[in-house]
Amino acid sequence: MRIGELAKTTAIPVETIRYYEKIGLLPEPVRDGSGYRAYRSAHLDRLQFIRRCRNLDMAQDEIRELIRLTEQPEADCGEVDALLAHHLDHVRERLRELxxxxxxxxxxxxxxxxxxxxxxxxxxxGLSAEPDAEAPAGRHNHVPGSHRPGRR
Structure with missing residues (x-):
């Protein structure tokens, strides 16, 4: 299948699919004789997995780690559980911030x-006054609780 059809099937824009390839979340497809990308069902499955993770507000590093773990089907799922528990803690902190x-x-x-x-x-x-002393240090972005570097 070509990228346009893959985008339509997954409801993920073409540019996003190319970006996922560029950052390694999606393996690059083989090229057909005309040089077009030829996507397979594995690409569709991976994109659907990524979309579900993004719908849960998981960061790229979290998704990358989950993908790495899926490539070890016989391993203990404790790492998956730990990653999800960490993400849940992050979501709860964001809820408190909201x-x-x-x-x-x-x-x-x-x-x-x-x-x-x-x-x-x-x-x-009120908007012109000094910020509240209660505001956590280092929180200057509009959307509080964005994933911090170095955290899963």
Whole structure:
């Protein structure tokens, strides 16, 4: 099958499929006589696996490790369990961060009252104030809890 058909079947854009090949999550397919990539059912299976992992918000390194582990079918699955447990801890931390974010947004919204000008806006005043001392150090990105380098 060609890349367009693979993209349509998996609902993964062509550019993403090429990217997965480039970073080694998807093995490069053989080329047919015309030089086109010829994907096999193994590529389809791998892409579906990757898509399921991404739907669970797993990082590329986590997916790469799971792929490595699938290549050892007789090994103990303890490493798989440990990887998932670590990812679950990460998701729970992100949920706590999102709850803190929600609390902050609620507080900001409560600072707004009707009949005031933009100059008197409590929301804008709150956004202009110094950040909360309670915010964890090193958290400056818009989406808290993104996977940190060196962690699975």
């Amino acid at each position: 709850a803190r974010l929600e609390d902050t947004l609620v507080q900001l919204q409560q600072a707004c009252t009707e009949g005031r000008t933009v100059r008197e806006c409590g929301i804008l005043d």
